[in-house]
Amino acid sequence: MKRLLTNLGWPVLVALIIVGIYAYGKARPVEVEIAGVTRGRIEEYVTEEAQTQLRTERVVTADLLGTARRITLEEGDSVEAGQVITTVEDTELKLYLDVMQASLKEIEGHLAGADVPLPKESEVAAAEQERVRASQEVEGLEQDKKAAEAEAAFAAKDFKRIKGLFESGSATDQQYDMALRGLETAAASLAAFERRLAAAETAVRVADLRKQVLLDSMGDTAYLHDVYGAQLEQTRKMMDLLSHEIAKTRVTSPIAGVVLEKYVHSEQFVQPGAPLVKVGDMESIEIRADILSDEVGRVEPGQQVLLVGRAVRDPSVRGRVKKIYPSGFTKISALGVRQQRVAVLIDFENAELQLQPGYELDVKIAVAARDDAVLVPSEAVFATAEGQAVFVVLNGRARLRTVSTGLKGDDYYEVTAGLEPGDVAILRPPSELKAGSRVKREAAGDTPM
Numbered sequence: 001m002k003r004l005l006t007n008l009g010w011p012v013l014v015a016l017i018i019v020g021i022y023a024y025g026k027a028r029p030v031e032v033e034i035a036g037v038t039r040g041r042i043e044e045y046v047t048e049e050a051q052t053q054l055r056t057e058r059v060v061t062a063d064l065l066g067t068a069r070r071i072t073l074e075e076g077d078s079v080e081a082g083q084v085i086t087t088v089e090d091t092e093l094k095l096y097l098d099v100m101q102a103s104l105k106e107i108e109g110h111l112a113g114a115d116v117p118l119p120k121e122s123e124v125a126a127a128e129q130e131r132v133r134a135s136q137e138v139e140g141l142e143q144d145k146k147a148a149e150a151e152a153a154f155a156a157k158d159f160k161r162i163k164g165l166f167e168s169g170s171a172t173d174q175q176y177d178m179a180l181r182g183l184e185t186a187a188a189s190l191a192a193f194e195r196r197l198a199a200a201e202t203a204v205r206v207a208d209l210r211k212q213v214l215l216d217s218m219g220d221t222a223y224l225h226d227v228y229g230a231q232l233e234q235t236r237k238m239m240d241l242l243s244h245e246i247a248k249t250r251v252t253s254p255i256a257g258v259v260l261e262k263y264v265h266s267e268q269f270v271q272p273g274a275p276l277v278k279v280g281d282m283e284s285i286e287i288r289a290d291i292l293s294d295e296v297g298r299v300e301p302g303q304q305v306l307l308v309g310r311a312v313r314d315p316s317v318r319g320r321v322k323k324i325y326p327s328g329f330t331k332i333s334a335l336g337v338r339q340q341r342v343a344v345l346i347d348f349e350n351a352e353l354q355l356q357p358g359y360e361l362d363v364k365i366a367v368a369a370r371d372d373a374v375l376v377p378s379e380a381v382f383a384t385a386e387g388q389a390v391f392v393v394l395n396g397r398a399r400l401r402t403v404s405t406g407l408k409g410d411d412y413y414e415v416t417a418g419l420e421p422g423d424v425a426i427l428r429p430p431s432e433l434k435a436g437s438r439v440k441r442e443a444a445g446d447t448p449m
Contacts, residue, residue, distance in 0.1 A: 029440035030433050034393060035377045037423040042373045042414050044407040045306070045364040046299060050289035050346070052359045057280035058254050059177055061184055062270040064088050065192060066249065070267045071277060075260065079253045085277055088249045088270065103206060103235050131207035138204055141197040148190040155179075155186035169290070169343035170329040177278075185273025192272050202238050206231060257281040260357070285355060287319060287346040289363050293328050296342040298367040300324075305346050309361030312353060319348030321365060368407055373414040380425035381405065381413050390419060391426040393439055398426060400435040 062068060066088040073085065162179035165171035209231050261278040264270070287307075291299060305319040323345040331341045346363060355361075380390050381403070388405055391398045403418030419425070426439070433439070 029396075029438040030398070030430055031440045032391075032393075032398070032430065032433065033427040034424050035380065035427055037374065037376050037392075037415070037419045037421055037425055039372050039421050040375050040412075041369065041371045042375060042407050042409045042412055043366050044368040044409060046291060046295045046367050047362060047364045048289045048291050050287050050361055050363045052285055052355050052357055052361070053173070053288050054260075054280040054282070054284055054357050055286050056255065056284035057257070057260060057278060059181060059275045059278050060085055060251060060253060061181065061188070062088050062251060062272060062274045062276060063188055064249060065272055066270065068251075068264055068268060068270045068274075068276065071262060071264055073259050073262065073277065075262055077259045079257060079259060079279055081253060081256045083253050085251045085253055086264070088251060127207060127211035131204065131211055134200060134203040134207050138197065138200045141193060141200050145190070145193040145197055148186070148193045152183075152186040152190045155183040159183040167325070168327040168329060169325050169341075181273060181275055185271065188272030199238065202234065206235065251276060253279050255279060255281055280357065282356075283350075285350050285357065286322065287348060287361070287363060289344050289346065289365075290331060290341040291344050291365075293340040293342055296324065296328075296344065299344060299365055300367075304366045305348070306364040306366070307348065307353070307361055308364060311355060311359045311361050314352045317349060317353055319346045319363070321345075322347040370407055370414060373407070374416070374419060374421060375412040376403075376415050376419055376423075376425050377427055378408065378411055378413050379427045380429075382429065391429050391433060391435075392419070393424040393426060396438055398429075398433055398435060398437045398439050 068088050069086045071086045073079065079085070159179045159182065162171050162175055166173075166176040257279045259277050260280045263275045263277060270276075287305075299321060301321050301324065303321045305321060306315075307317055307319055308315070321344060325343040325345075328340045328342040331339050333339055344365075376390060381388055383389075384402070386402055388403050390401050390403050392401055393399075401418045401423075404416045406414035406416045408414070426433070
C-alpha cells in the first residue's frame with residue numbers, strides 16, 4: 001500500500017476513489033413506484049364551485065295602506081297556500097263603506113217617499129255644497145293619480161332593466177326582488193289612488209243626482225223612481241267594490257312552503273307593496289354554478305353532474321344540467337381576476353341530501369366519457385420539449401415513451417398513442433431518473449381496474 005501511494009501519490013488515489021463512488025452511484029438502481037397501464041372507462045369533468053337556491057319563492061306584500069298586525073310566523077315555519085299571514089287594518093276603506101251604507105239608506109228613503117212636496121232651498125244649497133266638496137276631492141285625487149302613474153312607469157322601466165340583467169346572470173336575486181317589489185309597490189299605490197278616485201267620482205255623480213232630483217218637479221213620481229233606482233244600483237255596486245277591497249286586508253301566502261325571511265316583526269303601518277315575509281317552496285331547490293366561458297361550450301343540458309362537498313351526505317346522488325343561460329357576465333375571482341362566466345342550473349333529488357338554500361358545494365359536470373380506453377395514472381405523465389411523455393419499465397430499466405393523450409379524468413389520462421395495456425409506468429419520476437437508468441420497482445398500490 002505504501003508502495004502504491006509512493007508510485008501514484010495521494011491526489012491520484014483520491015480521484016480514483018471519487019470516480020469509483022460515482023460509478024457505483026450510476027450503477028445503483030433508482031427506486032421508483034409503478035402502476036400498470038390498463039383498459040377501462042374514463043370520464044372528463046368540468047369542476048366548479050356552486051350554491052343551492054330556490055326556483056320558487058315569493059315575497060308576500062301588503063295590498064293596502066294601513067296597519068299590519070304582528071306576524072306570529074317565524075323563519076323556518078311551514079305555511080300552506082292561502083294561509084293568512086297577517087291582516088291590514090284600513091280605516092279609510094271602512095269609512096267609505098260606512099258613507100256608502102248611509103247613502104244607500106238615504107236613497108231608499110227618498111225612493112219610499114217619492115211623492116213628498118217640493119224641496120226646500122236649504123236642501124238644494126246643502127246638496128250643492130256636497131257636490132262642490134266631492135268635486136274638489138276628485139281634483140286632488142286626479143293629481144295624486146298622475147304622480148302615481150309616473151312612479152309606476154318608472155318602476156316598470158327599472159324592473160325591465162333589472163330583469164334583463166338577472167336573466168343574463170349579471171344581477172343578483174336580491175336586486176331582482178327589490179326591483180319586483182318596487183314595481184308591485186308602485187302598481188299597488190296606483191291602484192289605490194284609482195279606487196279612491198272612482199269612489200270620489202261616484203260621490204260626485206251621487207251629489208249631482210241628488211241635487212237634480214231636488215230641483216226637478218216632485219210631481220213626476222215615475223221619473224223619480226227611475227232616478228232613485230239608478231242611484232240605488234250604483235251605490236250598491238260601489239259597496240260591492242269596497243267590500244272586495246276590504247277583503248284584501250287578509251294577507252295570505254300565494255304558495256305552500258317555508259318562511260325564509262320575515263320583514264315585519266311587530267304591528268306597524270305599511271304602504272301598498274310593502275314586503276311582509278318571503279316564502280319559498282323547499283321542493284323547488286336547485287343548484288347554480290357559474291362556469292368559465294372557456295369551458296361552458298362543453299356543457300350541455302342533460303349531462304350528469306357529481307355533487308361533492310361537506311354538505312353532501314350521500315355522494316351517490318347525481319344531478320343533471322337543466323339550463324345554460326344564454327349570455328355571460330363578468331365576475332371577480334377570489335384572487336381579484338376578472339373572469340367571464342356563464343350561469344348553469346342543475347336539477348337534483350334533494351330527498352336524501354336535505355340541502356337548504358345558500359349551501360355551498362362543488363359540482364363535477366361529466367362533459368365527456370369513453371369506455372374501453374387505454375388508461376395511465378396522471379401521476380406518470382409529464383411534459384417534455386417534444387410533448388407529453390411517460391417512463392415505462394422494460395427489462396429492469398427506465399425507457400422514455402412519448403405519448404398522445406385524450407380525455408383527462410381525476411386520476412387517469414386516456415392514452416391514444418405511445419402505450420399499450422400491460423405496460424408498466426413509473427409514477428412521479430425522480431429527478432435523477434434518466435432514460436436507460438436501472439430501476440428498482442416498488443409497487444405503488446392502486447392500479448386501474
